[in-house]
Amino acid sequence: MNKVEHIGIAVSDIRIAGGVYEKLLNTTIYKTELVEQEGVETAFLKTGPNKVELLQAIDDNSSIAKFIAKRGEGIHHIAFDVDDIVAEMERLKQEGFVLLSDKPKPGADNKLVCFVHPKSANGVLIELCQSIVG
Numbered sequence: 001m002n003k004v005e006h007i008g009i010a011v012s013d014i015r016i017a018g019g020v021y022e023k024l025l026n027t028t029i030y031k032t033e034l035v036e037q038e039g040v041e042t043a044f045l046k047t048g049p050n051k052v053e054l055l056q057a058i059d060d061n062s063s064i065a066k067f068i069a070k071r072g073e074g075i076h077h078i079a080f081d082v083d084d085i086v087a088e089m090e091r092l093k094q095e096g097f098v099l100l101s102d103k104p105k106p107g108a109d110n111k112l113v114c115f116v117h118p119k120s121a122n123g124v125l126i127e128l129c130q131s132i133v134g
């Protein structure tokens, strides 16, 4: 596993939260993207080498809607960059982690992603991300 790729933050209103994070980080949102398969609208900000992903639910079935209903807004997941997501998924499975999909799926920002259940990672939802090249 490589560096932290982004920190995902669950928000109720991405426009309001976007303004707050633009002020906080003294930067502007460089990309917004709707990821329908995940039921989310996203907005990305960069600070130094780090990325923050704001996530708003687009419907009540979204993981983000459930998370906010249960826990309120806040840090939702930590994403790690990987070179070979299939190999990393296999390694984590062998180590006993619970993966939330059998195969990588399309994420935001030209990535293939897979999630590790928070119950198998000390209460933190982990995302693996591999950049799609080309």
Ligand SMILES: CC[C@@H](C(=O)O)C(=O)SCCNC(=O)CCNC(=O)[C@H](O)C(C)(C)COP(=O)(O)OP(=O)(O)OC[C@H]1O[C@@H](n2cnc3c(N)ncnc32)[C@H](O)[C@@H]1OP(=O)(O)O
Residues within 6 Å of the ligand: 008, 035, 038, 040, 042, 053, 055, 063, 064, 066, 067, 070, 076, 077, 079, 100, 106, 107, 108, 109, 111, 113, 115, 117, 118, 119, 123, 124, 125, 127
């Ligand atoms: C934009 C695409 C992509 C990217 O490219 O970056 C994204 O980031 S998408 C982000 C949104 N998508 C996901 O989160 C997909 C993976 N998540 C899931 O599959 C589910 O959210 C889940 C983790 C399996 C939980 O779903 P479910 O079991 O239906 O919900 P519960 O509310 O019953 O939760 C069970 C249990 O887990 C705790 N929980 C839930 N979410 C989190 C979390 N983010 N961090 C820590 N813990 C979490 C929840 O509180 C429950 O615990 P108990 O209350 O102790 O039972």
Ligand SMILES: [Co+2]
Residues within 6 Å of the ligand: 006, 008, 053, 077, 079, 127
């Ligand atoms: Co993410």
